[in-house]
Amino acid sequence: MDGSIDDKSEDSPSSSGSSQPQNLSTVVHTITAVPTAIPNQPVQVQSVIQPTQQSVIQAAGQIQTVQVEEDGEGHLVRTDTDIGIEKRREILSRRPSYRKILNELSSAEAPGIAKIEEDKEEEAAITSIQTTIPSYVQTSAGQTIQIAAANQNELTTQGLQTITMTNAGQGAVTAAAMPAGTTIVQYTQGDGSQQFVTVPAGEVQAYQIRAPSSLPAGVVMATPTGITSPQQLAEESARKRELRLMKNRYKNREAARECRRRKKEYVKCLETRVAVLEQQNKTLIEELKSLKELYCHKAETE
């Protein structure tokens, strides 16, 4: 069950994401779990959480204050059934991202925890495609052919220096989900990095290399010139679709990596918090013990 957390202790302002307690003393909070599948049903949860954790979830989900009453057995029961439930459920239908959670945690926490940086690696990401795709190409014993650019000015404005066409229609390429006979068009940029596009065999000479604005810098679409028949148009659109899918898959691969990294970081952060809290709990228990002893000793002497 995906539950929201609502603070029942003293000053729980649902409006403020900024007024977070800075000390890490243990506070008993009431967790009001809002069932997403069974609406308006009171739930009974009590737990001990930290102020920062509570503030995180408040900030992410903008939780409202809810009425909580104690039932006969000492459980805390949520009793409000009126406005805001739908909205809250809507808000909570998806948990906030790890990036948000961890950044909130970091801002509330001591400065030891680093924030998750925004992605500023767009260029690096595009560079890494060059290290991925060549593995399909280098294993083939393809014939390399130098071709001339159809529009030299256009190419030079894109920073291209050489264009190399690699005839790589062997098994290594077909294993990479490319049709047999597919030709890889490879070109080298000014910085020495390489890019690849796929072109069906037999159509190479009819192609003009261009760089459409919709693609990331450096990725080139190969567009056939003089296509007239519906079949060629269909092939062309299929090719474009495949290229788009390849691009999406690549981006998602990177995104999944990032997501896993953030998740790991988030879990690590939580584990650290658990360790800290356990230690604090220990200390507090010891403190309570010694105070009790002191009090008993004093009472005995009087």
Next chain:
DNA sequence: CTTAGTCGCCGTCAAGAAGC
């Protein structure tokens, strides 16, 4: 040595959220 089970990592897809 082989096999089965487990674990961690990865790529992909799909769905929802967020941005424009």
Next chain:
DNA sequence: GCTTCTTGACGGCGACTAAG
């Protein structure tokens, strides 16, 4: 409304380990 981002779920793969 469309595109991009984020993340859960799923399956595949390799490494490791214990049992036979």
